Amino acid sequence: MITHDFVGIGLGPFNLGLACLTDPLRGSDDLDGVFLEARDRFDWHPGMLLDDATLQVPFLADLVTMADPTSRWSFLSYLKQSGNLYPFYIRESFYPLRREYDDYCRWAAESLPGIRFGQAVTDVEHDGSAYLVRTSAGASFRARRLVLGVGTSPRVPTPLRPLLGERGVTHSADYLAHREELQQEERITIVGSGQSAAEIYLDLLSAAPEHGYELVWLTRSPRFFPMEYTKLTLEMTSPEYGAYHRALPMETRDRLARDQRHLFKGISGDLVDAIYDLHYQQRVTADGPRTTLLTNTEVRDARPLGRAGADLDLLHTETGEAFSLRTGGLVLATGYGPTEPAFLRGVEDRIRRDAKGRYDVAEDYSVDVAGGEIFVQNAEEHTHSLLAPDLGMGPYRNSVIIAAMLGREAYPVEKRIAVQTFGVPDQLRQEVAR
Structure with missing residues (x-):
């Protein structure tokens, strides 16, 4: 062999x-x-x-x-x-x-x-x-x-896992294969607030006047975060930031993974604008979009319906109010995990x-x-x-x-590309020592 x-x-x-x-x-x-x-x-x-x-x-x-x-x-x-x-x-x-x-x-x-x-x-x-x-x-x-x-594999939060395999329920990873089926329902709900959720929302909103369904988009995030795309933030995808991050204590790294997620998991600014512009267009040229956008909304429990879709038990995390939602179609734009x-x-x-x-x-x-x-x-x-x-x-x-x-660099490996310094600069640390 x-x-x-x-x-x-x-x-x-x-x-x-x-x-x-x-x-x-x-x-x-x-x-x-x-x-x-x-x-x-x-x-x-x-x-x-x-x-x-x-x-x-x-x-x-x-x-x-x-x-x-x-x-x-x-x-x-x-x-x-x-x-x-x-x-x-x-x-x-x-x-x-x-x-x-x-x-x-x-x-x-x-x-x-x-x-x-x-x-x-x-x-x-x-x-x-x-x-x-x-x-x-x-x-x-x-x-x-x-x-x-x-x-990575599709990630589904624990409260939504009982719905896996049910008709009318799909992860965003399989959205196109189920789009026509979803569009037969009276109400479609999207859970999640990243780029995929926004792309699916725009796609379904574009076709809503033709099919007549209601569209709900909900997320537990406090708002629909745009992707941070300024140059100094982009430097966090650099060799030196990776080395700095790896040297941090594990607890700090895990906290940063939660705190920084919105910097890279948000929605592109152009897509946010396109969604708003389509809302305005439908408001002017039709009876207005039949749609609801909800932030600060967490799914606490879910039960499959007999025919298709699910009943969702929801909690508004800022007001503390519990409420429910019945939906025939459900798209879980809940991301991926290793x-x-x-x-x-x-x-x-x-x-x-x-x-x-x-x-x-x-x-x-x-x-x-x-x-x-x-x-x-x-x-x-x-x-x-x-x-x-x-x-x-x-x-x-x-x-x-x-x-x-x-055992050698076939392709040059960059060591430093960023304008900014992550951590304490050596020259300042030496000044303190003196």
Whole structure:
């Protein structure tokens, strides 16, 4: 059996970026990797590929550019090959359509060597010198290292879990597959206040006059937060902020994860404006939208209805008033959470954990007790901060992982890019000491 340098498990944008960046290293550095994906083809959030939805990051945050601007796998290279480079230039927007980004990733995934679709990993073990990876297709792979890119899974708050699987209830991850079904109901309710919730609300509000349903959008947040997109805040997705965050006490990091979430989980300003403008348009040209927007509203309990939908027990957290809502359609835009795959049970003794049982992620994104053997992609928010899911930081993380595997920087790894200093500057600390 061939022993690969690494096996990448899962093929989202981050491991796909790793495949792109290691492609030119296969010959010169003999960095041999194989990538295993359970699905039969690349799909990036297919339930949210709305026609007019765009990424919240510029096209430079593609699979490779921030690590290697000359890569043949860049978004601009994809545009050139698809005949869309000049139309994209004339469009004068840095933000690709989400469908376009999905197609770009599929273009790369279908052209790269070393990617194996239809290979769901079932178990992993260590034979004393390398990892053995087995799949449901009956295949086995052997490698000195693993890179886990299994992605995140839909998160559903505890009070809403009894509704899973009920007709008329869907997570935003599956919205498009259920949109027509939802639109047959008299009332549709959206729970959540992030970008996905706002995109779904705009989509349903646009079609409301045609279908005649009532639309409710509720969140426990005190308001519909816009995404913080000022330049000094964007510097928090930087190598030095990640290093600063990782060095903080665990309790402080966990508190920051809660306090900072609205900075990166909010709604784009353009989308907020589009929602308001559509409200105004419907107010002027029709009888007005049949819709209710509720903040400070928490779901305390939920019961499925016999036919479709649910009864929701709600609490207004500022007034303290309890009330209820019956809805035929329900969209849970409640986000995603990290997933730890069951196939790791066979190598549990090789994984390093923190006091709460989570991956204890090192500076180079490894989580194994020996160091440099098992790496994670987008499973380190609790250690490296909210830059973990950021598409623009994916090439940086892959540059670090590649350097750890090679023992040298194949792609330059930035150490400092920010204007501001996080923590106490060394020169000021020295002044105090004097």
